[in-house]
Each structure stands twice: as structure tokens, then as C-alpha cells.
Amino acid sequence: MIPRIGPAELVLILGLAVVLFGPKKLPELGRSLGKTLREFRKSTQGADESNEAGGLAEKDGKAGEPVRS
Template identity: 70%
Template sequence: MPNLGPAELIVILLVALVVFGPRKLPELGKSLGHGLREFRRSTQGLKDDLAMGAPATAPIPTAAPAAVPVAAREMAVAEEPRG
């Protein structure tokens, strides 16, 4: 992937200005900044959790056994010896 130099950045900014217009461009920059800030916070939180030894995510639950129909359960209870 080629490096982006100043000439390429200027071309990208001019294309963005033409596509979005001068009124919408500051709003896009602001929302992009908020998104990057939130991404940094979440990744920093993951790094902190890993550094402290806490699991980064909740444990994955094991698969639950298949549901047994009510009639089959009643038959099993009826066949059990009492006493």
C-alpha cells in the first residue's frame, strides 16, 4: 500500500469538500472525532482488563441440553419406582 503524502491528502480533502459541501464537512469531522475517541476508550478498557487478568469478555455459555417434551417427562416420572 503506497504512503499518503501531502499531495494525496489535499486531493482527498478536495474530493470530500466537493462531495459533501462546506456546510456538512465540519459535522462529518466532528462525528469522526467522536467515533475515534470512543474506539480508543473501548480498546483501552480491553487493554486494562487484560493487564489486570480479568477476562475480556463474558464466558461462553455451554450448550443447554435439548428440551424434553412434557409427555416424555411425564412418562419417565410414571415409570420410576416409588418407595
């Protein structure tokens, strides 16, 4: 379940971030977070594509075994 964040909560979170990290550090933190999420997505998409292309399936709880016909 995704928590629902309203405008008041968002302002509070942003205010705390400014107090904790300072206004000059926030853009740098945002960039590094974006890069991290982008690389994580690439790595998970690459793993999914290699599993599908290689004919690997999860069977009986054993991931990584070739599919036998």
C-alpha cells in the same frame, strides 16, 4: 505498512470531500469521526486493562482463560 500521502494527494482527497459532502457538512463529519475514534480507543484500552488486571492470558489460542501456575 502505512501508505505515504504527499501534499498533492492530500489536496485531492480534501477536494473530493468538499465536492461529495459540501463545505457545511465537513466540520460535522470531522467531529463525529473524532468522537468515534475517541470512543474506540477508550473501549480498546479498557479491554486491555481488564485483561491484565484479571490475570487473563492468551494460551494455546484460548483467550480469556485464567493463568494457571
